[in-house]
Amino acid sequence: MQNTCVVVDxxxxxxxxxxxxxxxxxxxxKVVVSGKSEDILAADKVVLPGVGAIQECMRKLNxxxxxxxxxxxxxxxxxxxxxxxxxxxxxxxxENGGVDGLAFFRGQVKKFPxxxxxxxxxxxxWNQMTIHRPHPIxxxxxxxxxxxxxxxxxxxxxxxxxxxxxxxxxxxxVAAIAxxxxxAVQFHPEKSHRAGLTLLGNFCxxxxx
Amino acid sequence: MTVARxxxxxxxxxxxxxxxxxxxxxxxxxxDPAEVAQRYNDGYAxxxxxxxxxxxxxxxxxxxxxVLRIASCAFIPLTIGGGIRNEWDIEQLLRSGADKxxxxxxALVNPDFVARAARQFGSQCIVxxxxxxxxxxxxxxxxxxxxxxxxxxxxxxxxxxxAKKMADMGAGEILLTSMDRDGTRIGFDTALTAxxxxxxxxxxxxxxxxxxxxxxxxxFTIGCADAALASSIFHDGVCSIVEIKNSLRNTGIAIR
Numbered sequence: 186m187q188n189t190c191v192v193v194d195x196x197x198x199x200x201x202x203x204x205x206x207x208x209x210x211x212x213x214x215k216v217v218v219s220g221k222s223e224d225i226l227a228a229d230k231v232v233l234p235g236v237g238a239i240q241e242c243m244r245k246l247n248x249x250x251x252x253x254x255x256x257x258x259x260x261x262x263x264x265x266x267x268x269x270x271x272x273x274x275x276x277x278x279x280e281n282g283g284v285d286g287l288a289f290f291r292g293q294v295k296k297f298p299x300x301x302x303x304x305x306x307x308x309x310x311w312n313q314m315t316i317h318r319p320h321p322i323x324x325x326x327x328x329x330x331x332x333x334x335x336x337x338x339x340x341x342x343x344x345x346x347x348x349x350x351x352x353x354x355x356x357x358x359v360a361a362i363a364x365x366x367x368x369a370v371q372f373h374p375e376k377s378h379r380a381g382l383t384l385l386g387n388f389c390x391x392x393x394x
Numbered sequence: 395m396t397v398a399r400x401x402x403x404x405x406x407x408x409x410x411x412x413x414x415x416x417x418x419x420x421x422x423x424x425x426d427p428a429e430v431a432q433r434y435n436d437g438y439a440x441x442x443x444x445x446x447x448x449x450x451x452x453x454x455x456x457x458x459x460x461v462l463r464i465a466s467c468a469f470i471p472l473t474i475g476g477g478i479r480n481e482w483d484i485e486q487l488l489r490s491g492a493d494k495x496x497x498x499x500x501a502l503v504n505p506d507f508v509a510r511a512a513r514q515f516g517s518q519c520i521v522x523x524x525x526x527x528x529x530x531x532x533x534x535x536x537x538x539x540x541x542x543x544x545x546x547x548x549x550x551x552x553x554x555x556x557a558k559k560m561a562d563m564g565a566g567e568i569l570l571t572s573m574d575r576d577g578t579r580i581g582f583d584t585a586l587t588a589x590x591x592x593x594x595x596x597x598x599x600x601x602x603x604x605x606x607x608x609x610x611x612x613x614f615t616i617g618c619a620d621a622a623l624a625s626s627i628f629h630d631g632v633c634s635i636v637e638i639k640n641s642l643r644n645t646g647i648a649i650r
Contacts, residue, residue: 302593
């Protein structure tokens with residue numbers, strides 16, 4: 186039977202790019218953009234994107250009654266968080282005076298230290314990572330591949346064994362995090378050309394037991 | 395590991411066709427936007443900018459359709475500018491596949507629009523575009539002032555001061571075009587670029603005048619630009635993105 190991958194549509198940003206990238210790289214997968222809980226719960230795989238401000242994203246997710254749905258997916262199905270989707274999976278973000286996340290991972294989301302003309306914020310552009318641990322999403326990805334980042338807040342965790350990729354921009358921070366069937370990345374794979382498409386293809390073919 | 399300097403390809407689009415002029419004039423046809431975008435995507439452009447220079451009311455639907463078509467074949471960031479007047483325009487473009495929007499005249503007319511847009515959509519997708527021209531006499535200190543309405547109307551605003559104000563308002567990036575250099579291929583205005591880039595803490599894209607790898611090198615080093623944008627040299631095949639990137643990489647500049 187055909188695998189279904191749902192891109193969660195809760196009114197945040199450019200979700201169609203994610204869907205388009207998935208369709209291109211994994212034609213064997215049926216890609217659906219939906220904010221309906223029945224679609225999400227019926228999916229084989231789920232992508233939780235997010236752009237903008239975390240407070241707004243959490244509010245919209247809640248408004249769409251999707252928080253318990255995402256929690257259920259996180260229990261047993263492959264789930265990929267992207268950018269703010271990753272931030273929402275942490276315990277808490279300092280953005281907007283403090284916002285609680287879904288706490289799938291232990292750790293915090295913090296603002297980059299003071300911006301300057303030498304180190305501008307947002308961290309916007311193509312950057313490399315250190316791949317810390319093997320993970321199925323890294324299949325065919327080279328250590329010097331570039332990914333597209335755009336963010337002013339970054340993830341920190343003391344749960345070292347969940348870090349699968351680390352990036353540096355003034356500080357060392359978590360670029361990719363994973364445990365069991367849940368994985369999340371700070372960068373935008375849907376905007377990261379070949380490397381990003383490879384990663385999305387890996388996610389579509391990933392079968393964690 | 396350092397963030398790579400970006401090479402951005404720009405498509406000026408008029409009623410669904412890519413066009414190119416010199417110093418904002420003498421437009422000529424340069425192809426289908428989606429085909430051109432796909433070529434740049436495959437050719438290792440780091441980002442695409444599409445500026446809708448028709449921006450008339452009947453042109454909006456064509457624009458949204460063009461954005462959809464480009465977004466379907468380009469897996470790199472896509473910025474759309476031209477005729478953006480309100481939040482509804484932004485929402486429609488983001489929904490059609492834009493990652494960022496570039497605001498020019500509407501920000502000059504009403505700076506608070508930038509603040510509102512940044513709050514609603516996030517700073518990361520709000521680019522403020524500046525069309526600047528040096529009005530000082532040849533031997534004097536340069537004095538860059540801004541033009542609105544696609545470079546047709548002079549304002550009394552100074553580029554550096556205005557860029558700072560836009561950054562404070564919540565803009566996530568500045569797209570800085572030198573009207574003096576646009577389409578000339580004689581090099582970016584590095585003095586203008588450095589003046590703006592060193593005055594703000596958000597990324598600055600240098601635009602106007604890029605003709606060869608050395609010009610990009612100068613924009614990134616002397617001009618302190620975070621990204622550099624060109625259109626005519628890529629449209630006309632004067633040099634390829636990969637050629638420029640290889641040459642920059644050899645100088646030690648971080649390039650994807």
